[in-house]
Amino acid sequence: MSSQDITARSAPRTHRKLPAEVNILLVLIGIALVFEILGWIFQGQSFLLSWNRLKIMILQVSVIGIIAVGVTQVIISGGIDLSSGSVVGAVAMVAMSFAQVSTYARAVYPALTDLPMILPLLIGLAFGALVGLINGWLIAYTKIPPFIATLGTMVTVRGFAKWYTKGQPISFPTEGFAWIGSGMMPVVIFILVAAIFHVAMKYTRYGKFTYAIGANAQAARVSGIDVERHLVKVYVIAAMLAALAGMVVAARGQTAQAGMGLAYELDAIAMAVIGGVSLNGGRGSILGTAIGMIIFGVIISGFTFLRLDAYYQEMIKGAIVVAAVVADVHRQRKRRKTS
């Protein structure tokens, strides 16, 4: 070997790795193309070239997408949040009860009707924050595993939603409140939320601390980060985003039921995991989750398009989530071997 070879080899590599999101984007394109081909074979029409279909698809997933943004930062911090689906149900009920019109005779709070839409919105967000505070406090200070803590609040908050009106649905919101769920508003809200948290996770101290805690909580503590306080913030934000999603769902349907948002937490976690967020914490991004959300939407809308039975859809959905986690574990193991 000549000395030239040696210098060539020891010279620093200038090649920069592509961001991880590119791989997920490729998966999305691949899946979309598979449905496109299957569409021509079985339905004799294009899957992608239907503006209406794409619109419905994105509308379907963006409510859960709002939750997925909150869940993403929880998973990056090394935790998990199972309570978001229940928060959706409970906040839908609570917010709706403060958003009813006076023309409806049997309002929950007859004295509190025709309120400006900002009030039910704030009440809903405050309720979400309270649940998040409980989650965060349990996890950060009593040190119980996030899975157990949020499983507990998931059941309790769902119970609260049912108790709130003894199971009765709440309907007839003001026009102002209904507006936040109308038309393409859910998509607009999702894009706003995703953009804000994309910036927050990448450029603010809040984001940096979240990644640091998820990567190595012990090292984060030694670096001077107040790990406990930060974790409380992370769970509060996650629950507030679930609360926002709950109000969008209620406003869109112009009615709230205690059972709303059932299993949304699992779909939200699935979107994050498909989007490359590692369940071990410290790895992933909002952008990845957004792509994961679209993959999720394409799969569901693709199955409907192919007229696949809804029962099959659910079974396949479960398998996809497991496959995404297996892929994540596999990536980790490969990394460990090379390092």
Place this chain on the structure above:
Amino acid sequence: MVSPRTAAAIDRVHAAIDREGVLSITGIRKEFPGVLALDDVQLRIRPGTVHALMGENGAGKSTLMKIIAGVYQPDAGEIRLRGQVVALRSPLDALEQGISMIHQELALMNWMTVAENIWIRREPKNRWGLIDHAKMAQMTADLFARLNIRLDPRAQVSELTVAQKQMVEIAKAVSHNSDVLIMDEPTSALTEREVDHLFAIIRDLRQRGIGIVYITHKMNELFEIADEFTVFRDGKYVGTHNAKDVTRDDIIRMMVGREITNMFPKVDCPIGDTILEVRNLTLPGVFHDVSFTLRRGEILGLAGLVGSKRSNVAEALFGVTPAESGEILIDNQPVTIATPAQAMAHGMAFLTEDRKETGCFLTLDCLENIQSALITRSHVKYGFVQQAAVTRLAEDMARTLRVKTPNLQETVENLSGGNQQKLLIARWLLTKPRILILDEPTRGIDVGAKSEIHRLITELAAQGVAVLMISSELPEVLGMSDRIMVMHEGHVSGFLDRAEADQVKIMSLAAK
């Protein structure tokens, strides 16, 4: 009655055991990524003897024991058990071939009874194939009677004291009727009376012809219980002797006697005023009455063996696990340090011992790893990190420390140990510390990176930074320190000046 041929075979085995010992290993080599843990090591255990293994931290004792217990596979070498060459593929394999190990970390199942723990996988069954608890309790009681242990076989392990758990571990190992019993620092959690009991058990086992390997740091135990001893140093075999034939100083010399090369760039620099004073710092059960002072520009080395609780003192100073009593004074003012953030506010920085566990954010890139401490205190406006300025600082620091990485966007898990260590040092230097606590600053990194880090520490001291450096490598402590504090089991056992310190003096303070 045995046939003549069998009898002859038995005789041959006995002859082999007398000649080679019940366990004899030769030419063992074990390499871990970047470290040669054992290099051509030998050991021979005679039946009916207690054989002590001695050596400094990192001499290779524990690695060798894990090879004998089947936990690790050697890269080269031969293990003979009762004269036969054997391969020990797993801990279970070793156990079935007659080698039991009592681990340093107790490996009992807390929520099961004493008897269940001892007879696991070997539970006596009744005629329906279910576990016969009465018989199991009786077997345990018999075993305990033989070993003179007073414990209820039906007690739940989680309710026992550490010493009682240790006894259960020993009984479990004995119950396998092994020929070789390995004990890794069995007395570290025992009181004096319990140690006496343990020694009585060991003498009894010795009488039954069992070969006992006994790892310890404690010199007096060696003389009390051991028949023979073998010393390792830096993964190499130094020698085997009869315990009767040597003195304490002989052993210490064997343990430390390596050449001190002139690789340490320590230059004398002016030492300033006292910046840190610690008075009677105590965390009950961990360390007691630790007092010392540290001055500007001074490097105070902190030496001690495993279990001396050096790192715990460092963690207490930095607020990771605060002490319960005692005083910390900075610039002659008493201060409260309950969290790392408070320690940093006083100008302290702490490079932890375990890079992977408490140092690096392995999944994040170099830049995030370098800036994590800095942005807890500064360079943040309205919640946004002033990234351009921070990146510039981080790049300058990485260049100064000669971190080898293509760019700061590289994920840290892809870097070598030495470069990871430099990143962590860069993290702390960015906070401009006045007091720098370094716990094993050069552990597990190659020689080149090591001397660069040594040079850096010296330069920092010359700039007036006060350095507290914990190290298990005596040459490093001797080569770098202005003064050396030695700890032994949670107490400060003495101070040595640079001029008077040598390896033998440090070891005799550390080993007591």
